[in-house]
Amino acid sequence: MSFQKIHTIALNGLELFANHGYYPEEQLIGGKFRITVKVDTDFSKATETDELSQTLNYEALFSIVKTEMKIPSKLLEHVGQRIVDSIASLSVKIQRIELLLEKLNPPFTAKIESSSISIVYTKPNHAL
Template sequence: MSKILKVSLIGAEFFARHGYYPQEQILGNRFVVDIDAQFSASVNMATDEIANTLNYEQLHNIATEQMQLTKQLLETVAHGIADEIMRRFPYILQLSVCVKKLHPPLKGQVGASAVTVIINNAN
């Protein structure tokens, strides 16, 4: 019997300077990142060892590193986070990274704009 585990990081908040327009990069904005990573649990989880799972602290560290790299597009930010997670943890079967820009500067009240990247590595 194979077991699939999903480790999630939900609602990680960041201040960053991503934006297409120069003013967005000057002023900055609040962003929220959600990450879901699924992988095969090939070891006995009863051992209660962090080495047997995907450490969500490491996922947060990757998101933090990538959020500090100013980009114009949310798509580029989300891809950067996803690519780095897959580079460090190639055993992930499916990965979803959602980056939300809170209250984007639009003509009207908008709670957030968002981009989600989904990588399916299960073959």
């Protein structure tokens, strides 16, 4: 029996304060956001060598998310796409990127835990 290796590096439930929102008040006041990002890559060498240089450093993922979240945007779609594009440029070994970006307690007249967008990018030759 043969198995396909799928290696995933993830940041789960990262919470940041940012100034995103369609309405000027949202951009002025800001709010809390939760981000989960999962990246499929090949870290076979790192499993053998125990060397950070042979894998995708999750601190680099954190740095990208933090940097892009600091740039105010009207739409979560815009922020999410910037995050995915920046992550995709980290390594040619990246096969798949999955992003969930949630706005916690969005400004509605009802209690809503979050609103969200998700983006999934898969290289065309990558089998899921």
